[in-house]
Amino acid sequence: MAEQTEKAFLKQPKVFLCSKKTGKGKAPGKGGNRYFKSIGLGFKTPREASEGTYIDKKCPFTGNVSIRGRILAGTCHSAKMMRTIIVRRNYLHWVKKYQRYEKRHSNIPAHISPCFRVKEGDHVTIGQCRLVPQTNYQFFMLLDIQNMELTSFCVFCRPLSKTVRFNVLKVIPAGSSGLGKKAFTAM
Amino acid sequence: MALMLLVFRYFSGFYAQEACHWRQEEGMEEEAKYLNFALVTAKLSDYCVLSNRYELGRQPANTKLSSNKTVRRVRVRGGNVKWRALRLDTGNYSWGSEAVTRKTRILDVVYNASNNELVRTQTLVKGAIVQVDAAPFKQWYLQHYGVEIGRKKKTAAKKEGECAGSLATCEEKNNCANYIYIFYRFTGLKETETTVTEEAKKSNHVQRKLEKRQQDRKIDQHIEEQFGGGRLLAAIASRPGQCGRCDGYILEGKELEFYMKKLQKKKGKGASTA
Numbered sequence: 398m399a400e401q402t403e404k405a406f407l408k409q410p411k412v413f414l415c416s417k418k419t420g421k422g423k424a425p426g427k428g429g430n431r432y433f434k435s436i437g438l439g440f441k442t443p444r445e446a447s448e449g450t451y452i453d454k455k456c457p458f459t460g461n462v463s464i465r466g467r468i469l470a471g472t473c474h475s476a477k478m479m480r481t482i483i484v485r486r487n488y489l490h491w492v493k494k495y496q497r498y499e500k501r502h503s504n505i506p507a508h509i510s511p512c513f514r515v516k517e518g519d520h521v522t523i524g525q526c527r528l529v530p531q532t533n534y535q536f537f538m539l540l541d542i543q544n545m546e547l548t549s550f551c552v553f554c555r556p557l558s559k560t561v562r563f564n565v566l567k568v569i570p571a572g573s574s575g576l577g578k579k580a581f582t583a584m
Numbered sequence: 585m586a587l588m589l590l591v592f593r594y595f596s597g598f599y600a601q602e603a604c605h606w607r608q609e610e611g612m613e614e615e616a617k618y619l620n621f622a623l624v625t626a627k628l629s630d631y632c633v634l635s636n637r638y639e640l641g642r643q644p645a646n647t648k649l650s651s652n653k654t655v656r657r658v659r660v661r662g663g664n665v666k667w668r669a670l671r672l673d674t675g676n677y678s679w680g681s682e683a684v685t686r687k688t689r690i691l692d693v694v695y696n697a698s699n700n701e702l703v704r705t706q707t708l709v710k711g712a713i714v715q716v717d718a719a720p721f722k723q724w725y726l727q728h729y730g731v732e733i734g735r736k737k738k739t740a741a742k743k744e745g746e747c748a749g750s751l752a753t754c755e756e757k758n759n760c761a762n763y764i765y766i767f768y769r770f771t772g773l774k775e776t777e778t779t780v781t782e783e784a785k786k787s788n789h790v791q792r793k794l795e796k797r798q799q800d801r802k803i804d805q806h807i808e809e810q811f812g813g814g815r816l817l818a819a820i821a822s823r824p825g826q827c828g829r830c831d832g833y834i835l836e837g838k839e840l841e842f843y844m845k846k847l848q849k850k851k852g853k854g855a856s857t858a
Contacts, residue, residue, distance in 0.1 A: 405697035405711060406842045413680060414837050 407452040409459065433459045438468065438524070440566050445512035453480065455529050456510035457564045464564060466525030472571075473519045474504060481531050481561060482509050484521055487581050500581055506531070507563035515568055522567040528560045637661075645825030647672055649693055649706040649714075655828040667828025672708055675830035677716050677818050681804075682728075686720035690830060691815055695846055708830050710823045713843050715815040716834070722811060729801055730786075730794040734811030806840050817843060 401407055408414060412430045433447045436457050446458035454460040474485035484505045489498040507523045508531065509515055634640070638661065650671040658666045678685035695713040696702040702709060718734070726732050786794070810816045817840060820832040835843060 401842060403697070404846075406839045408839065414839065 409452060410454075410461075431459070436464045436524075436566065438464065440464075440522075440524075443512045446510065449512055451511040453510055455480070455508050455564070456512065457524070457526065457566065458510065458512065460510075462526040462529060462564060464524035464526055464566065468522065468524045468566070469505070469563070470520065470522050471505065473515050473517055473521050473568075476509075476515050476517055478506075478531070480509055480511065481506055482515055482521070482565065483507075484523055484563070484565075505563055506561045507565050508561050509565040513565055513568045514570075515565070516570070518571045520569040520571060521565055522569075523563040524566045525562055526564045528562055529564070531561050645669060646705075647708040647824040647830070649673060649690055649708055666826055668826075669708075669824040669828040669830065672824060672830045675716075675820070675822075675832060677816075677832050677834055679721055679834045679836075681836055682725075684721065684724050684728075686724060688720050689717040691715045691717060694817065695843060695850075708820060708824050710820050712820050713835070714818055714820060714832070716818040718811050718814050718816045721816065721834075729797055731801070733803060733808055734814070804836060804840070806844065807834075807836060819843075 409432045411432045414430065431447065431449075433442055435442050442458045446456065451459075455462055457464050469484075469486065471484035471486040474483045476482045484507050485502055486505065487500065487502045490501045491497075492499055505523065507521070508526075508529050515521065642658070645668045647669045648671050651673050653672055653674075654670040655672075656668045656670060658668050660666050672690070674687055674689050676685055676687050690708070692715040693703055693706045693708065693712055694715055696707075696709065697711065701707075702712065708714070722733060807816070817835045818832050819835055819839075820830055822829050822831040824830045
C-alpha cells in the first residue's frame with residue numbers, strides 16, 4: 398500500500414480494520430472503512446478526504462484535530478514542506494505621521510491535509526487548531542559519563558519543532574495568475 | 585512560549601537522566617523525587633531557568649519485561665496518582681475480531697518503530713510489538729467453538745471436532761476440509777461416528793450452540809500459524825509508565841502482515857550479517 402510509509406503501521410485509530418462483519422456501508426465507494434468528520438462552520442469535507450486512503454492524524458477531516466478559534470485567509474507562499482505550507486497574509490499598516498499606509502506581511506505555517514493539492518500562489522483558508530507538532534528530529538549523541546565513551550545511538554530526540562497552530566480548510570486554486578507570488582493583494 | 589516550556593521539560597528530563605541514572609537502579613524513589621525537583625529549578629544555562637513546579641519533568645519509566653512485577657505510585661499535580669510500572673510481565677490483551685480479552689504473559693519484545701534500543705533492552709512502551717502467550721486464547725477458542733487451533737494437521741483423527749458441523753455447512757476452504765473429506769472417503773467412516781466418540785459429555789444444548797457458532801467461524805491463516813507456535817503478536821496500547829499496566833490488542837489482518845514483514849526483514853538482515 399502506498400500509504401504505509403512509516404516504520405509503524407499507519408491507521409485511523411477509530412476504524413477497526415479486522416472486523417469480521419462486512420462493512421455497514423458508509424459507502425465511500427470502495428467499501429472500505431474510513432473515519433471522517435465534518436468540521437462545521439460551513440466547510441465542506443472534500444471528497445478526497447472521505448474516499449481517499451491516506452492516513453493523517455493531523456488532518457481536520459480524518460484525524461484528531463478540531464478547528465476552533467480563528468479562521469484566516471491568505472495565499473500559499475511556499476509548499477516545500479511535507480504536509481505543511483507557509484501562508485502569507487498581506488496587510489496595510491497605517492502610519493499616522495505620514496498619513497499613509499505601508500505594506501506588511503506575516504507568514505503563518507499551516508498543516509495541510511493530503512486531500513488538498515496546493516501550489517504556490519493558491520488562495521487558502523486556514524483555521525485554528527490545537528498545537529500540532531511538525532517534527533524534525535535532532536539526534537543527540539549520548540556521552541556515557543561512567544565509561545567515558547560515546548554511545549552514539551539516538552536515545553533521546555528533541556524535536557525541532559515548528560509547532561503549527563493552523564490547519565488548511567479550503568483551497569481556491571489560483572488560475573494562471575500573471576504575477577503570482579509577487580502581487581500584493583491586501584486582505 | 586509554549587514551545588519553550590516543552591523544550592525545557594525535555595531538557596530537564598535529559599539532564600536528570602544523565603546525572604542520576606545510577607539512582608534509578610538503586611530504586612530510591614524518595615530521594616529521586618527530590619532530586620528531580622531540585623534539578624528542575626536549577627539553572628540549566630545562562631538564560632534558561634525553570635522556576636515553576638508545573639514546568640517539571642520526571643524520569644522516564646523504561647518499563648522492563650521481567651517477572652518480578654514492580655509498580656510504584658507517584659503523586660502528581662493536583663494530588664492525583666500515576667502508577668509507574670518499572671517491571672512487568674503480564675497484560676490484558678484483547679483479540680479484536682473475536683471480542684475476547686484475556687490476561688496473558690508477555691514473552692518477548694519484538695519490534696519498536698521508534699527505537700531499536702528499546703527492543704534490545706526489552707522495554708515496554710505504548711506502540712511496541714510484543715509476543716504474548718497464546719494459551720488463554722486457545723482455551724477460550726476451544727470452549728467457544730469446540731475447536732483447537734494450532735494443532736498440527738498430521739492426521740484427521742486428531743482433529744476432534746474440527747468440523748463439528750457437517751462438511752456441507754463448513755465454509756472453510758482449508759487444508760482441514762480436504763483432509764477430513766479425503767479421510768472419510770478413504771476409510772468409509774461416516775462423520776457422525778467420529779464426532780460421537782470423541783468429546784466427553786457435551787450436552788445437546790451445548791453441541792447445538794457450538795454448531796451454530798461454526799457458521800460464522802473464520803480464522804486468519806497468519807493467526808492460526810501463530811497459535812501453532814504458542815505465541816501471538818500483539819501491540820501495546822496502554823502506557824505502562826502512566827497507568828502501570830501493559831495492555832493491548834492482538835495484531836490481525838493488514839497490521840499483522842505489516843509487522844511480520846518488518847520482522848522478517850530484520851531477521852534477514854541479522855542472518856546475513858551474522
